[in-house]
Amino acid sequence: MTINNLFIFLYFRKKNKHSKELNHLIMIEYSGQPHYLVAVDCIVFGFDGEHLKILLVKRGLEPEINKWSLIGGFVGAQESPDDAANRVLKKNTGLEGIYLEQHQIYGEPNRDPIERTLSVGYFALIDINKYQTQINDDYHAEWFLINDRPKLIFDHEQMVIDARKKLRYKAALHPILFEMLPKKFTIPQLQILFEEVNDTKIDTRNFSRKISSTGLLIKLTEKDKSGSKKGAFYFKLDKKKYTANFQAFLNLIPNLKL
Amino acid sequence: MTINNLFIFLYFRKKNKHSKELNHLIMIEYSGQPHYLVAVDCIVFGFDGEHLKILLVKRGLEPEINKWSLIGGFVGAQESPDDAANRVLKKNTGLEGIYLEQHQIYGEPNRDPIERTLSVGYFALIDINKYQTQINDDYHAEWFLINDRPKLIFDHEQMVIDARKKLRYKAALHPILFEMLPKKFTIPQLQILFEEVNDTKIDTRNFSRKISSTGLLIKLTEKDKSGSKKGAFYFKLDKKKYTANFQAFLNLIPNLKL
DNA sequence: AATTTTAAATGTCAAAATGACAATTAATAA
DNA sequence: TTATTAATTGTCATTTTGACATTTAAAATT
Numbered sequence: 001m002t003i004n005n006l007f008i009f010l011y012f013r014k015k016n017k018h019s020k021e022l023n024h025l026i027m028i029e030y031s032g033q034p035h036y037l038v039a040v041d042c043i044v045f046g047f048d049g050e051h052l053k054i055l056l057v058k059r060g061l062e063p064e065i066n067k068w069s070l071i072g073g074f075v076g077a078q079e080s081p082d083d084a085a086n087r088v089l090k091k092n093t094g095l096e097g098i099y100l101e102q103h104q105i106y107g108e109p110n111r112d113p114i115e116r117t118l119s120v121g122y123f124a125l126i127d128i129n130k131y132q133t134q135i136n137d138d139y140h141a142e143w144f145l146i147n148d149r150p151k152l153i154f155d156h157e158q159m160v161i162d163a164r165k166k167l168r169y170k171a172a173l174h175p176i177l178f179e180m181l182p183k184k185f186t187i188p189q190l191q192i193l194f195e196e197v198n199d200t201k202i203d204t205r206n207f208s209r210k211i212s213s214t215g216l217l218i219k220l221t222e223k224d225k226s227g228s229k230k231g232a233f234y235f236k237l238d239k240k241k242y243t244a245n246f247q248a249f250l251n252l253i254p255n256l257k258l
Numbered sequence: 259m260t261i262n263n264l265f266i267f268l269y270f271r272k273k274n275k276h277s278k279e280l281n282h283l284i285m286i287e288y289s290g291q292p293h294y295l296v297a298v299d300c301i302v303f304g305f306d307g308e309h310l311k312i313l314l315v316k317r318g319l320e321p322e323i324n325k326w327s328l329i330g331g332f333v334g335a336q337e338s339p340d341d342a343a344n345r346v347l348k349k350n351t352g353l354e355g356i357y358l359e360q361h362q363i364y365g366e367p368n369r370d371p372i373e374r375t376l377s378v379g380y381f382a383l384i385d386i387n388k389y390q391t392q393i394n395d396d397y398h399a400e401w402f403l404i405n406d407r408p409k410l411i412f413d414h415e416q417m418v419i420d421a422r423k424k425l426r427y428k429a430a431l432h433p434i435l436f437e438m439l440p441k442k443f444t445i446p447q448l449q450i451l452f453e454e455v456n457d458t459k460i461d462t463r464n465f466s467r468k469i470s471s472t473g474l475l476i477k478l479t480e481k482d483k484s485g486s487k488k489g490a491f492y493f494k495l496d497k498k499k500y501t502a503n504f505q506a507f508l509n510l511i512p513n514l515k516l
Numbered sequence: 517a518a519t520t521t522t523a524a525a526t527g528t529c530a531a532a533a534t535g536a537c538a539a540t541t542a543a544t545a546a
Numbered sequence: 547t548t549a550t551t552a553a554t555t556g557t558c559a560t561t562t563t564g565a566c567a568t569t570t571a572a573a574a575t576t
Contacts, residue, residue, distance in 0.1 A: 033332045035293035038365070038376055074291040077374070081365040105363055105378050107296070107339040116335070118296055118376075120363050173431075188553075206535065208554075213533090228552040229544040446524075464564065466525075471562095486523040487573040 037117040040085040041072035041156065042100070043163035044093070046128035047180040049189060051145050052196040053128065054160065056152070057092060058140040063114055064153040070160070071141070072119065081120040089124060092141050099125040099179040101170075103163055111155050123163040125179035171197050174246055175216055178237055186224050186232035187211065216241050295375040298343040299330035299414065300358070301421035302351070304386035305438040307447060309403050310454040311386065312418065314410070315350060316398040321372055322411040328418070329399070330377065339378040347382060350399050357383040357437040359428075361421055369413050381421040383437035429455050432504055433474055436495055444482050444490035445469060474499050 044055035059069040073088040075081050082102065089098055100122055107118040128143065144150065146164065151157070171177050177193050178185075191207050211217060218238050223231035302313035317327040331346040333339050340360070347356055358380055365376040386401065402408065404422065409415070429435050435451050436443075449465050469475060476496050481489035 033295050034335045036296055036333075037291050038294055038296070075294075075365065075376075077292045078367055080367065081363055081376070102362060104360060105339055107333065107378075109336055109338065118333075118339070120365075186553090203535075203537085204553085205537085205555075210534095223543095225543085228542095230542045230551075230553050231544095232553060444524090461565075462524085463526075463566085468563095481572095483572085486571095488522075488524050488571045489573095490524060 034116075037112075037115060038075045038081070039072055039117050039119040040075060040081050040088060041070040041106075041119045041121050041159060042085055042089055043070060043103070043121065043123045043160055044089070045123065045125050045146075045163075045167060045180060046131065046143060047177075047193050047196065048128050048143070050192065050196075051147075052193075053143045054146055054149060055093070055126075055131075055141055055143055056149065057142075059153060067153045068150045069153045070156045075120075085120070085122045085124075093126065093131050095126060095130060099176065103166055104159075106155055106159065108155070119159075121159050121163065123167060125167075125176060127180060127182055129182055168197055175214070175242060178216075178242070183236055184220060184222070184224075184234040185236075186227075186234060188227065188232050189224075190235075214245070216245065292374075295370075295373060296333045296339070297330055297375050297377040298333060298339050298346060299328040299364075299377050299379055299417060300343055300347055301361070301379065301381040301418055302329060302347070303381065303383050303404075303421075303425060303438060304389065304401060305435075305451050305454065306386050306401075308450065308454075309405075310451075311401045312404055312407060313351070313384075313389075313399055313401055314407065315400075317411060325411045326408045327411045328414045333378075343378070343380045343382075351384065351389055353384060353388060357434065361424055362417075364413055364417065366413070377417075379417050379421065381425060383425075383434060385438060385440055387440055426455055433472070433500060436474075436500070441494055442478065442480070442482075442492040443494075444485075444492060446485065446490050447482075448493075472503070474503065 046053045046055060055071060056068045057071055058066050071088055071092045073084060073091075075084040076087075079087065082100070085100055086096070086098070089100065090096055101124075103121040103123050105118060105120050109116060111117070111119070146160075149160070152160065167176075171194070177190070177197065180193060181189065187208050188204075190211065191202060191204065194207070195202055216238055217235040220234040220236060222234045224234055225231040304311045304313060313329065314326045315329055316324050329346055329350045331342060331349075333342040334345075337345065340358070343358055344354070344356070347358065348354055359382075361379040361381050363376060363378050367374060369375070369377070404418075407418070410418065425434075429452070435448070435455065438451060439447065445466050446462075448469065449460060449462065452465070453460055474496055475493040478492040478494060480492045482492055483489040
């Protein structure tokens with residue numbers, strides 16, 4: 001009998017002094033159940049202005065030590081899975097307040113060869129530039145092109161595939177891709193990001209019309225001259241409208257097939 | 259040291275005979291982690307032709323025995339959470355092959371007062387008529403109007419709220435509501451279901467135009483005379499198109515706000 | 517048998533959104 | 547001054563949408 005099970009027993013002894021039957025029932029139904037490790041794994045997406053990337057780390061524990069893996073960790077006793085995901089993200093990127101979304105649970109009995117572990121998959125979107133300023137090599141994290149990533153441990157490969165699909169889905173309906181851009185960005189930059197995520201070319205004219213019609217962008221006076229002679233105007237998000245319209249549909253991808 | 263932890267130790271003794279350091283690392287990082295119970299809870303939606311309903315059961319174990327709860331159970335050692343959800347659904351409804359979708363994990367440290375338990379929330383859609391033929395009273399399951407349900411245990415109340423929101427979201431984009439209708443159904447029936455789920459009135463003419471334009475329905479020669487003198491034609495799903503277009507957007511709700 | 521009743525099915529039209537395509541503009545480089 | 551390059555803005559036919567009205571089929575009533 002483990003400590004946990006003992007605790008249950010005492011708890012109901014106290015509450016139900018006169019019911020032996022009840023104590024018995026608890027022991028069967030609740031305490032006899034198997035316990036598992038619970039982990040979180042984060043698929044961290046970034047955008048370098050040209051391509052979609054993911055952040056991977058070299059795993060620091062057995063099994064599969066030194067193999068590339070998603071950023072993850074076990075869920076501690078005093079934290080929720082969401083808490084755990086935020087914690088490991090901060091540990092590995094130095095960033096707080098990252099856009100983080102619970103995605104799917106991975107729970108095949110033998111997905112971890114050592115011991116049964118269920119993993120809650122998250123996907124995270126971060127501004128790659130923010131990260132680079134805070135980079136420290138303590139955790140051997142590294143950005144990879146999404147289409148040129150190393151083999152990953154366990155079922156992490158599947159997690160990346162699933163998360164990418166979900167990112168595409170979500171980004172078609174909600175303005176989440178801004179999370180991967182700097183505060184000031186240009187329309188051409190934004191379009192490249194959409195094209196990368198959806199693996200498609202978008203007509204420049206129709207794209208900017210749709211983006212403008214959302215009313216989410218505020219045009220700045222400054223221009224980004226790095227990409228062309230003419231320069232492209234910077235925009236920033238209208239945060240009030242962003243929050244208010246987050247659930248609104250955008251449909252930025254023509255002839256969308258998911 | 260529990261049996262599980264011992265197992266890990268031996269596993270790496272064997273694989274890494276010459277590395278004491280490695281064995282040490284495993285014990286810290288892997289075995290020292292807390293283990294939790296993992297459960298599934300299913301929000302089962304049904305439609306009786308007039309109103310949206312959910313299926314609840316009287317809980318058969320402490321704590322909160324005899325209180326109303328979602329259909330749930332612990333994840334067994336040899337099954338995935340998906341397996342577990344299908345198992346408990348079959349046990350409580352007699353039905354197999356139910357539409358089932360992983361929804362969200364509920365993992366606040368103190369959500370279960372006895373012992374830390376994480377629960378994977380699922381939502382399920384079933385044809386309420388199919389169920390009624392197989393009903394047995396062994397598990398005290400009962401249908402409740404979604405808007406007139408009893409108080410639920412733990413965080414099940416929140417689960418229902420979340421699942422309902424998700425159902426609405428999903429149903430706006432994908433043809434999932436057919437899962438709650440009999441094989442033969444009429445357009446007016448379908449419309450009432452959409453109205454129930456979205457808590458709104460839809461214009462009859464525009465609705466049938468949109469539904470027709472999906473190409474998902476096949477008109478039958480038979481009519482349902484129960485609702486009117488004229489009778490409404492039965493339709494059935496074009497299963498090939500249903501499967502092929504499942505991911506396609508429908509946007510059946512005008513002025514949708516999620 | 518003709519008429520009434522009821523809900524189902526179909527029709528109209530102006531406004532908005534979409535997709536395909538081309539011309540103009542602002543800045544630097546030659 | 548001109549050429550070059552990418553950013554920006556524009557046109558138009560087609561489709562989709564939302565608001566609204568009429569017709570139709572069958573049973574019930576007179």
